[in-house]
Amino acid sequence: GQQVMQIPQYQHVQEGEDFTTYCNSSTTLSNIQWYKQRPGGHPVFLIQLVKSGEVKKQKRLTFQFGEAKKNSSLHITATQTTDVGTYFCAGRLNAGNMLTFGGGTRLMVKP
Protein backbone atom coordinates (compact mmCIF):
# COMPACT_ATOMS: atom_id res chain seq x y z
CA GLY A 1 0.00 0.00 0.00
CA GLN A 2 0.89 3.65 -0.20
CA GLN A 3 3.67 4.43 2.27
CA VAL A 4 3.32 8.20 2.14
CA MET A 5 -0.09 9.44 3.27
CA GLN A 6 -1.45 12.93 2.88
CA ILE A 7 -4.42 14.65 4.49
CA PRO A 8 -6.85 16.13 3.82
CA GLN A 9 -7.71 14.88 0.36
CA TYR A 10 -9.69 18.05 -0.43
CA GLN A 11 -9.93 21.49 1.14
CA HIS A 12 -12.25 24.37 0.26
CA VAL A 13 -11.27 27.72 1.74
CA GLN A 14 -12.43 31.29 1.40
CA GLU A 15 -9.84 33.57 -0.14
CA GLY A 16 -7.76 35.02 2.67
CA GLU A 17 -8.09 31.99 4.94
CA ASP A 18 -5.12 29.83 5.84
CA PHE A 19 -4.56 26.29 4.56
CA THR A 20 -2.47 23.36 5.80
CA THR A 21 -1.78 19.96 4.31
CA TYR A 22 -0.06 17.16 6.22
CA CYS A 23 2.16 14.36 5.01
CA ASN A 24 3.00 11.21 6.98
CA SER A 25 5.27 8.31 6.19
CA SER A 26 5.37 4.86 7.74
CA THR A 27 9.17 4.87 7.42
CA THR A 28 11.91 7.43 7.85
CA LEU A 29 12.42 9.65 4.84
CA SER A 30 15.81 10.74 3.52
CA ASN A 31 14.21 13.96 2.37
CA ILE A 32 10.78 15.41 1.60
CA GLN A 33 9.81 17.38 -1.46
CA TRP A 34 6.67 19.36 -2.20
CA TYR A 35 5.09 19.82 -5.61
CA LYS A 36 2.17 21.82 -6.93
CA GLN A 37 -0.03 20.71 -9.82
CA ARG A 38 -2.32 23.33 -11.33
CA PRO A 39 -5.56 22.07 -12.90
CA GLY A 40 -4.72 20.53 -16.27
CA GLY A 41 -0.99 20.77 -15.61
CA HIS A 42 1.81 18.57 -14.38
CA PRO A 43 3.48 18.59 -10.94
CA VAL A 44 6.04 21.34 -10.48
CA PHE A 45 8.69 21.27 -7.76
CA LEU A 46 8.29 23.77 -4.92
CA ILE A 47 10.88 22.89 -2.31
CA GLN A 48 12.98 20.20 -0.65
CA LEU A 49 13.63 19.64 3.04
CA VAL A 50 16.46 17.40 4.19
CA LYS A 51 17.27 18.05 7.83
CA SER A 52 15.28 16.89 10.84
CA GLY A 53 13.11 19.76 12.14
CA GLU A 54 13.85 21.94 9.12
CA VAL A 55 11.54 24.87 8.37
CA LYS A 56 11.61 26.79 5.09
CA LYS A 57 9.54 29.68 3.83
CA GLN A 58 8.59 30.86 0.38
CA LYS A 59 6.56 34.06 0.68
CA ARG A 60 3.21 32.89 2.09
CA LEU A 61 4.18 29.20 2.10
CA THR A 62 5.83 27.56 5.13
CA PHE A 63 7.22 24.04 4.93
CA GLN A 64 8.20 21.89 7.90
CA PHE A 65 9.98 18.56 8.23
CA GLY A 66 9.35 16.63 11.43
CA GLU A 67 11.99 15.80 13.99
CA ALA A 68 11.70 12.08 13.28
CA LYS A 69 11.76 12.72 9.50
CA LYS A 70 8.48 10.85 9.12
CA ASN A 71 6.10 13.77 8.67
CA SER A 72 5.91 17.14 6.99
CA SER A 73 3.47 19.99 6.51
CA LEU A 74 2.81 22.81 4.08
CA HIS A 75 1.02 25.89 5.40
CA ILE A 76 -0.27 28.69 3.19
CA THR A 77 -1.11 31.98 4.88
CA ALA A 78 -3.93 34.11 3.47
CA THR A 79 -4.75 31.99 0.43
CA GLN A 80 -5.27 33.56 -2.97
CA THR A 81 -7.08 32.20 -6.02
CA THR A 82 -3.68 31.59 -7.62
CA ASP A 83 -2.99 28.97 -4.92
CA VAL A 84 -5.63 26.66 -6.43
CA GLY A 85 -4.26 23.25 -7.36
CA THR A 86 -3.20 19.94 -5.89
CA TYR A 87 -0.25 19.86 -3.50
CA PHE A 88 1.80 16.71 -3.28
CA CYS A 89 4.49 15.67 -0.88
CA ALA A 90 7.08 13.18 -2.07
CA GLY A 91 9.77 11.36 -0.17
CA ARG A 92 12.69 9.07 -0.68
CA LEU A 93 12.32 6.05 1.57
CA ASN A 94 15.24 4.33 3.22
CA ALA A 95 17.91 6.45 1.51
CA GLY A 96 16.91 5.13 -1.89
CA ASN A 97 16.48 7.09 -5.10
CA MET A 98 12.88 6.08 -5.71
CA LEU A 99 10.53 9.02 -5.20
CA THR A 100 7.21 8.09 -3.57
CA PHE A 101 4.33 10.55 -3.67
CA GLY A 102 1.50 11.11 -1.26
CA GLY A 103 -2.08 11.12 -2.49
CA GLY A 104 -2.17 14.90 -2.74
CA THR A 105 -4.41 17.60 -1.28
CA ARG A 106 -6.61 19.44 -3.70
CA LEU A 107 -7.05 23.07 -2.66
CA MET A 108 -10.00 25.09 -3.89
CA VAL A 109 -10.21 28.80 -3.08
CA LYS A 110 -13.47 30.76 -3.24
CA PRO A 111 -12.99 34.40 -4.20
Next chain:
Amino acid sequence: DVKVTQSSRYLVKRTGEKVFLECVQDMDHENMFWYRQDPGLGLRLIYFSYDVKMKEKGDIPEGYSVSREKKERFSLILESASTNQTSMYLCASSSRGYTEAFFGQGTRLTVV
Protein backbone atom coordinates in the same frame (compact mmCIF):
# COMPACT_ATOMS: atom_id res chain seq x y z
CA ASP B 1 15.05 25.33 -20.34
CA VAL B 2 14.83 21.80 -19.00
CA LYS B 3 12.53 19.46 -20.79
CA VAL B 4 10.79 16.13 -20.35
CA THR B 5 8.75 15.27 -23.40
CA GLN B 6 6.12 12.55 -23.66
CA SER B 7 5.30 11.31 -27.11
CA SER B 8 1.52 11.76 -26.95
CA ARG B 9 -0.83 13.98 -25.00
CA TYR B 10 -3.88 11.80 -25.65
CA LEU B 11 -4.07 8.18 -26.72
CA VAL B 12 -6.98 5.81 -27.33
CA LYS B 13 -6.24 2.09 -27.59
CA ARG B 14 -8.26 -1.10 -27.76
CA THR B 15 -8.28 -3.80 -25.10
CA GLY B 16 -5.53 -6.32 -25.75
CA GLU B 17 -3.33 -3.98 -27.79
CA LYS B 18 0.34 -3.53 -26.98
CA VAL B 19 0.89 0.10 -26.07
CA PHE B 20 4.15 2.07 -25.97
CA LEU B 21 4.45 5.33 -24.07
CA GLU B 22 7.68 7.18 -24.77
CA CYS B 23 9.47 9.73 -22.64
CA VAL B 24 12.59 11.72 -23.52
CA GLN B 25 14.57 14.09 -21.30
CA ASP B 26 17.29 16.49 -22.40
CA MET B 27 18.95 17.08 -19.02
CA ASP B 28 21.32 14.09 -18.94
CA HIS B 29 19.49 12.81 -15.84
CA GLU B 30 20.31 9.39 -14.42
CA ASN B 31 16.91 8.77 -12.83
CA MET B 32 13.67 8.38 -14.74
CA PHE B 33 10.22 7.50 -13.43
CA TRP B 34 6.83 6.43 -14.69
CA TYR B 35 3.78 7.28 -12.58
CA ARG B 36 0.10 6.93 -13.12
CA GLN B 37 -2.30 9.46 -11.71
CA ASP B 38 -5.90 8.60 -10.82
CA PRO B 39 -8.41 10.76 -8.94
CA GLY B 40 -8.11 10.28 -5.20
CA LEU B 41 -5.02 8.07 -5.51
CA GLY B 42 -2.36 10.66 -6.25
CA LEU B 43 0.74 9.64 -8.18
CA ARG B 44 1.60 5.97 -7.96
CA LEU B 45 5.01 4.79 -9.07
CA ILE B 46 4.98 2.10 -11.75
CA TYR B 47 8.69 1.75 -12.54
CA PHE B 48 11.90 3.57 -11.84
CA SER B 49 15.20 3.50 -13.70
CA TYR B 50 18.46 4.78 -12.21
CA ASP B 51 20.69 4.08 -15.20
CA VAL B 52 20.66 2.68 -18.72
CA LYS B 53 19.23 -0.84 -18.73
CA MET B 54 18.60 -0.65 -14.97
CA LYS B 55 15.09 -0.68 -13.53
CA GLU B 56 13.23 -1.22 -10.31
CA LYS B 57 9.58 -2.03 -9.74
CA GLY B 58 7.50 0.63 -8.08
CA ASP B 59 4.24 0.19 -6.21
CA ILE B 60 2.08 -0.98 -9.13
CA PRO B 61 4.22 -2.71 -11.81
CA GLU B 62 1.70 -5.43 -12.70
CA GLY B 63 0.67 -5.28 -16.35
CA TYR B 64 3.54 -2.96 -17.28
CA SER B 65 7.13 -3.28 -18.39
CA VAL B 66 9.78 -0.67 -19.18
CA SER B 67 12.77 -0.21 -21.41
CA ARG B 68 15.76 2.08 -21.05
CA GLU B 69 18.23 1.48 -23.84
CA LYS B 70 19.52 5.05 -23.92
CA LYS B 71 20.00 7.46 -21.05
CA GLU B 72 17.60 10.06 -22.39
CA ARG B 73 14.70 7.72 -23.21
CA PHE B 74 12.45 5.70 -20.92
CA SER B 75 9.59 3.71 -22.41
CA LEU B 76 6.56 2.30 -20.65
CA ILE B 77 4.97 -0.75 -22.26
CA LEU B 78 1.52 -2.10 -21.66
CA GLU B 79 1.84 -5.67 -22.93
CA SER B 80 -1.91 -6.19 -23.31
CA ALA B 81 -3.90 -3.08 -22.52
CA SER B 82 -6.93 -3.43 -20.27
CA THR B 83 -9.68 -0.96 -19.40
CA ASN B 84 -8.37 -0.60 -15.83
CA GLN B 85 -5.21 0.90 -17.28
CA THR B 86 -7.15 3.92 -18.47
CA SER B 87 -5.36 6.74 -16.67
CA MET B 88 -3.05 9.73 -16.86
CA TYR B 89 0.58 8.62 -17.20
CA LEU B 90 3.34 10.95 -16.09
CA CYS B 91 7.03 10.57 -16.81
CA ALA B 92 9.64 12.34 -14.68
CA SER B 93 13.40 12.59 -14.48
CA SER B 94 15.94 13.73 -11.91
CA SER B 95 19.67 13.71 -11.45
CA ARG B 96 21.26 11.28 -9.01
CA GLY B 97 20.90 12.23 -5.37
CA TYR B 98 18.30 14.26 -3.56
CA THR B 99 17.22 16.54 -6.35
CA GLU B 100 13.95 17.72 -7.79
CA ALA B 101 12.03 15.74 -10.36
CA PHE B 102 10.95 17.30 -13.64
CA PHE B 103 7.71 16.07 -15.15
CA GLY B 104 6.47 15.69 -18.68
CA GLN B 105 3.08 17.04 -19.67
CA GLY B 106 1.42 13.65 -19.23
CA THR B 107 -0.32 11.17 -21.54
CA ARG B 108 -4.00 10.57 -21.02
CA LEU B 109 -4.57 6.98 -22.11
CA THR B 110 -8.03 5.60 -22.69
CA VAL B 111 -8.41 1.85 -23.24
CA VAL B 112 -11.73 0.90 -24.83
